[in-house]
Amino acid sequence: MQSGGDHADDEPREKCGVVGVSLAERPAARPLYYALYALQHRGQESAGIVTHDGFQQHSHVARGLVGDAFEAGDLESLAGSTGIGHVRYPTAGSLDKSCAQPFSVSFKSGSLGLSHNGNLVNADEVRAELAAAGHAFTSDGDTEVIAHDLARNLLEEDLVRAVKHTMQRIHGSYSLTITHDDTVLGLRDPMGNRPLCLGELEDGYVIASESAAIDTLDGDLIRDVRPGELVVLEPDGSGYDSYQLVENDATAHCFFEHVYFARPDSVIDDSLVYEVRRELGRQLWAESGVETDVVMPVPDSGRAFASGYADAAAETDADGAPRPDDEAGIEFAEGLMKNRYVGRTFIMPTQDERERAVRLKLNPIRSTVEGKTVTIIDDSIVRGTTSTQLVELVREAGAEEVHLRIGAPPIVAPCYFGIDMATREELIAADASTAEIRDTVGADSLSYLSIDAVAAALESSRADLCLGCVTGEYPFDVEGEETDRSIDAPSPDAPTAADD
Numbered sequence: 057m058q059s060g061g062d063h064a065d066d067e068p069r070e071k072c073g074v075v076g077v078s079l080a081e082r083p084a085a086r087p088l089y090y091a092l093y094a095l096q097h098r099g100q101e102s103a104g105i106v107t108h109d110g111f112q113q114h115s116h117v118a119r120g121l122v123g124d125a126f127e128a129g130d131l132e133s134l135a136g137s138t139g140i141g142h143v144r145y146p147t148a149g150s151l152d153k154s155c156a157q158p159f160s161v162s163f164k165s166g167s168l169g170l171s172h173n174g175n176l177v178n179a180d181e182v183r184a185e186l187a188a189a190g191h192a193f194t195s196d197g198d199t200e201v202i203a204h205d206l207a208r209n210l211l212e213e214d215l216v217r218a219v220k221h222t223m224q225r226i227h228g229s230y231s232l233t234i235t236h237d238d239t240v241l242g243l244r245d246p247m248g249n250r251p252l253c254l255g256e257l258e259d260g261y262v263i264a265s266e267s268a269a270i271d272t273l274d275g276d277l278i279r280d281v282r283p284g285e286l287v288v289l290e291p292d293g294s295g296y297d298s299y300q301l302v303e304n305d306a307t308a309h310c311f312f313e314h315v316y317f318a319r320p321d322s323v324i325d326d327s328l329v330y331e332v333r334r335e336l337g338r339q340l341w342a343e344s345g346v347e348t349d350v351v352m353p354v355p356d357s358g359r360a361f362a363s364g365y366a367d368a369a370a371e372t373d374a375d376g377a378p379r380p381d382d383e384a385g386i387e388f389a390e391g392l393m394k395n396r397y398v399g400r401t402f403i404m405p406t407q408d409e410r411e412r413a414v415r416l417k418l419n420p421i422r423s424t425v426e427g428k429t430v431t432i433i434d435d436s437i438v439r440g441t442t443s444t445q446l447v448e449l450v451r452e453a454g455a456e457e458v459h460l461r462i463g464a465p466p467i468v469a470p471c472y473f474g475i476d477m478a479t480r481e482e483l484i485a486a487d488a489s490t491a492e493i494r495d496t497v498g499a500d501s502l503s504y505l506s507i508d509a510v511a512a513a514l515e516s517s518r519a520d521l522c523l524g525c526v527t528g529e530y531p532f533d534v535e536g537e538e539t540d541r542s543i544d545a546p547s548p549d550a551p552t553a554a555d556d
């Protein structure tokens with residue numbers, strides 16, 4: 057996993073978004089391009105599209121934001137009415153174009169394209185086993201490992217059985233859109249760690265990381281792709297088939313998707329992200345509300361938390377008693393302005409410059425904070441750098457008290473499944489108590505949300521969530537780490553098609 061240590065952002069960062077479409081006649085390139093725009097928040101390092109015109113595969117992958125990675129001519133050259141797309145910030149693999157996606161390859165029985173969101177935890181073992189069998193790799197990414205394994209199985213058996221055999225060998229987090237010639241597939245790992253959903257368009261079907269991409273194409277969300285499910289779109293856009301390739305008793309949805317990564321207008325695993333964030337804000341008030349003059353969000357993701365927090369504060373006081381009619385509760389106000397033009401992949405070489413970068417990104421609105429007691433709501437604290445700067449900024453703008461409320465539990469451990477979170481050494485909560493962090497960031501008080509409150513807001517049991525980064529116990533078998541359940545990990549030694 058890459059460390060986020062050289063980046064200005066003191067925030068966890070999603071690393072990939074995927075999409076696939078199968079249309080009746082229309083070229084797929086433009087809808088894929090629009091869908092990638094809708095998923096841009098999930099990856100800003102590179103963007104790519106692979107299409108198939110019934111005869112051959114076409115690919116364009118380039119560095120940069122979607123708007124910079126494609127020119128009109130590129131879209132024209134991506135012929136065919138089926139295809140997949142990808143936006144990426146690097147997960148496994150180095151930061152260069154050979155790791156940009158979709159990964160595409162041609163082999164004896166056809167062509168493959170793969171877009172991957174997530175991270176395998178046994179990629180090295182599977183790669184070694186494939187390399188020993190004569191496969192030559194062009195990148196150090198885990199997506200190529202999946203591609204080679206699938207290509208090998210496809211030489212021996214049909215598509216669905218080939219995918220099933222690959223699933224029996226890979227272990228970790230994956231939501232994939234795949235092209236096999238002109239057939240588009242969607243595949244979600246048996247734990248459903250990263251999101252993937254299915255939608256219907258006027259003239260076809262779409263599979264995407266988030267439903268906001270389906271909305272952008274004027275489509276209707278059908279449902280989430282189920283954990284362990286393979287969805288195969290008809291090449292003529294007329295329908296889809298579903299295969300439940302692996303059954304599982306429990307899931308391991310990444311709770312951070314709802315807390316932070318996903319767009320608030322997306323529906324993920326049956327919950328509208330915006331409403332979950334408002335509920336997290338309400339829970340935050342119930343657990344650790346503090347009576348201040350104003351509550352203000354850290355833009356943008358803190359906004360829904362703060363509005364839920366303010367709503368709950370209008371109903372009850374901080375002790376949970378109903379608020380008298382003549383008491384207004386806490387004013388919700390915007391107190392921090394975000395500079396939208398400071399990129400998320402802004403590279404800052406030194407700690408000192410990273411600290412100054414917060415001032416590039418956020419500026420206080422003096423009238424909201426001057427002479428007031430203030431609660432700031434944020435979604436997470438990673439290294440603590442941003443929070444320290446924020447508290448300082450708001451104090452400098454004249455706040456009398458600054459209280460910090462976080463809409464997630466403390467992040468105590470890294471993520472191995474496709475989120476750029478920082479290393480354990482960089483995580484402030486890895487070995488500091490909440491009181492120590494409060495003192496470090498300089499707030500008058502600091503509270504995090506409990507894990508139970510997160511599960512309640514998601515209407516889920518803890519056992520169905522991935523909580524690895526807040527418990528240090530993971531739902532996948534990560535070398536050197538504890539697990540939170542008994543795991544029957546797939547293995548590179550699982551039978552291949554040839555063994556059957």
Ligand code: SF4
Pocket residue numbers: 249309310311312313470471472473474475522523524525526
């Ligand atoms: S470790 Fe944390 S960020 Fe990573 S998948 Fe699990 S919940 Fe999400």
